[in-house]
Amino acid sequence: MQSLQVHNSYTRQKExxxxxxxxxxxxxxxxxxxxxxxxxxHARPFITFDVIYRYLMHLxxxxxxxxxxxxxxxxxxxxxxxxxxxxxxxxxxxxxPMELVQKYTNLFxxxxxxFNNLEPSIEPTATGHIVEQIEMxxxxxxxxxxxxxxxxxxxxxxxxxxxxxxxxxxxxxxxxLLETSRELENQHEKRNRQDxxxxxxxxxxxxxxxxxxxxxxxxxxxxxxxxxxxxYLGDQFDxxxxxxxxxxxxxxxEIAQSTVCNHKVPARYWLHNNMxxxxxxxMGKSYNNVIKLTELFSGxxxxxxxxxxxxxxxxxILQTHYRSTLDFSNEALxxxxxxxxxxxxxxxxxQKLERPVDDNAxxxxxxxxxxxxxxxxxxxxxxxxDFNTAKVLANMFEIVPIINAIRDGHISASxxxxxxxxxxxxxxxxxxxxxxxLRDENAAELTKLNGVLDLLVEIRKEARTRKDYxxxxxxxxxLQQLGILMKDEKDGKMSYGFE
RNA sequence: GGUUCCGUGGCCGAGUGGCUAGGCAGAGCUCUGCAAAAGCUUCUACAGCAGUUCGAAUCUGCUCGGAACCUCCA
Numbered sequence: 001m002q003s004l005q006v007h008n009s010y011t012r013q014k015e016x017x018x019x020x021x022x023x024x025x026x027x028x029x030x031x032x033x034x035x036x037x038x039x040x041x042h043a044r045p046f047i048t049f050d051v052i053y054r055y056l057m058h059l060x061x062x063x064x065x066x067x068x069x070x071x072x073x074x075x076x077x078x079x080x081x082x083x084x085x086x087x088x089x090x091x092x093x094x095x096x097p098m099e100l101v102q103k104y105t106n107l108f109x110x111x112x113x114x115f116n117n118l119e120p121s122i123e124p125t126a127t128g129h130i131v132e133q134i135e136m137x138x139x140x141x142x143x144x145x146x147x148x149x150x151x152x153x154x155x156x157x158x159x160x161x162x163x164x165x166x167x168x169x170x171x172x173x174x175x176x177l178l179e180t181s182r183e184l185e186n187q188h189e190k191r192n193r194q195d196x197x198x199x200x201x202x203x204x205x206x207x208x209x210x211x212x213x214x215x216x217x218x219x220x221x222x223x224x225x226x227x228x229x230x231x232y233l234g235d236q237f238d239x240x241x242x243x244x245x246x247x248x249x250x251x252x253x254e255i256a257q258s259t260v261c262n263h264k265v266p267a268r269y270w271l272h273n274n275m276x277x278x279x280x281x282x283m284g285k286s287y288n289n290v291i292k293l294t295e296l297f298s299g300x301x302x303x304x305x306x307x308x309x310x311x312x313x314x315x316x317i318l319q320t321h322y323r324s325t326l327d328f329s330n331e332a333l334x335x336x337x338x339x340x341x342x343x344x345x346x347x348x349x350x351q352k353l354e355r356p357v358d359d360n361a362x363x364x365x366x367x368x369x370x371x372x373x374x375x376x377x378x379x380x381x382x383x384x385x386d387f388n389t390a391k392v393l394a395n396m397f398e399i400v401p402i403i404n405a406i407r408d409g410h411i412s413a414s415x416x417x418x419x420x421x422x423x424x425x426x427x428x429x430x431x432x433x434x435x436x437x438l439r440d441e442n443a444a445e446l447t448k449l450n451g452v453l454d455l456l457v458e459i460r461k462e463a464r465t466r467k468d469y470x471x472x473x474x475x476x477x478x479l480q481q482l483g484i485l486m487k488d489e490k491d492g493k494m495s496y497g498f499e
Numbered sequence: 500g501g502u503u504c505c506g507u508g509g510c511c512g513a514g515u516g517g518c519u520a521g522g523c524a525g526a527g528c529u530c531u532g533c534a535a536a537a538g539c540u541u542c543u544a545c546a547g548c549a550g551u552u553c554g555a556a557u558c559u560g561c562u563c564g565g566a567a568c569c570u571c572c573a
Contacts, residue, residue: 029573030573031573033572038573039573041572044573046573048573170502170503170568171568172501172568177569221571243573244568245571245572246573247568249568274504274573275566276573277566280566281566282567282572283573284571284573286570286571286572319512319522320511321512324512325505325566326512327512329510331523331524332510332512332523334523334524335524336523337523338522338524339523340522342522343522345537390514390520390521391513393521394512394522395520395521396521397522398520398521401537401538404538405537405538408530408536408537410537410538464532467532473534480534480535485536487535487536487537488533488534488535489537495536497536
């Protein structure tokens with residue numbers, strides 16, 4: 001089996017993935033800012049890196065997955081909106097900052113569970129690591145890469161760039177930044193306009209504030225990720241992930257801070273997911289085109305014709321490679337919903353398939369065997385090729401007709417060997433459930449409902465033996481109105497499914 | 500303006516030199532009390548122009564169109 005290759009944003013190429021300590025992987029992913037409700041765009045990195053987390057474990061690694069909660073708000077470096085976002089909204093909503101943060105943290109966790117994302121190993125909060133951030137800032141000052149002005153501390157980018165490759169990750173050139181940085185307020189506090197804040201002095205009206213060697217204030221824009229990744233994953237760790245829009249300045253600044261403190265580039269592999277777009281434009285608050293997760297799940301949005309389940313959205317996201325933009329539309333989600341349903345039903349059918357007991361070796365179709373084996377083994381190759389879930393799903397769909405044909409008797413169950421059948425079952429369950437993280441939705445309620453439906457199936461069968469089609473049709477039609485499809489199978493059995 | 504990226508069939512999307520991606524939608528057929536599902540078949544594209552090559556969606560150049568980042572942003 002080929003080894004895992006990942007696209008490293010830091011080098012802009014695919015590289016063989018090897019962890020610093022064999023068998024152990026440290027991964028840091030930029031988490032949510034819990035100052036508001038998550039939207040579809042936010043779902044992408046968390047689903048993407050959940051699959052990466054799952055796959056790394058599937059390969060036998062012990063993974064420490066750290067994903068932060070930004071509950072202190074991010075700030076503009078300085079500027080027109082120089083107040084803490086969270087405290088600002090707290091004032092508007094007349095809520096305690098921590099109450100607001102708690103509310104949106106809970107909502108975020110709720111959405112993550114809906115998506116069947118595994119919990120990170122550690123989910124540190126920014127407010128819980130003020131001490132670590134202050135310590136880190138002190139160290140940067142000690143290294144003489146930061147300076148204090150009026151109770152605020154700034155990182156000296158120009159000096160850093162003289163000794164380190166500033167801009168390597170994001171492809172920025174310092175001189176260009178000098179020319180294109182816009183004029184901001186409080187610019188006079190900084191030696192150079194591209195310097196960024198490590199600590200900001202808090203104005204009197206600022207609610208969130210902490211004591212520091214430089215007076216009362218709050219941490220700057222990027223320091224929390226540097227502090228927390230260092231604390232839980234060490235001076236250098238394996239993977240750092242996040243959305244492409246964080247490349248600059250967030251991750252670039254993170255590299256600068258951590259490098260000064262730890263004398264190492266913090267992460268060896270930088271992985272970035274692309275954006276979700278809507279009509280070709282990035283989905284984002286500033287574009288006023290977001291669809292919140294609660295709106296997606298309820299269907300309560302002008303662009304949506306119906307609710308979409310979390311698994312549909314997960315599947316929709318995984319049908320595209322994580323480094324490509326993904327264009328949202330109601331139609332595309334409907335297509336994803338149907339596709340997932342077809343794939344999942346085939347998976348359920350596969351689990352029920354059995355070969356006849358009389359082991360007729362002569363009946364085995366070698367071409368079919370070879371084809372299935374290749375399609376299955378390629379799944380590993382695709383995942384190893386920078387987590388190409390789109391190709392994984394495509395191959396699984398190629399197997400769907402084979403499964404259904406066997407079930408319907410179009411292909412004899414004897415034409416595949418027991419080994420191949422078991423291989424199919426193993427690959428499907430491993431990939432769909434363990435790696436891609438898909439699952440039956442509402443499994444608990446379904447168990448009870450299934451009992452009720454089994455009863456109706458019995459009654460309908462009896463009616464049909466009496467040729468009482470009025471009753472049999474009534475059952476089927478009424479159920480259909482409730483969104484439950486009852487189907488008559490070839491062998492006289494009945495099955496049902498939910499729309 | 501600077502940097503980077505993209506433009507694939509009705510829609511969504513893989514694919515980086517030769518071989519059919521896949522999903523959804525559409526059409527036909529089979530199965531069937533009817534319906535649904537399923538199976539089979541079908542439609543089969545690569546923004547435009549020029550070039551490299553035996554051969555290009557894939558490499559090069561130009562043109563047109565779009566996007567991201569440079570400001571909070573997943």
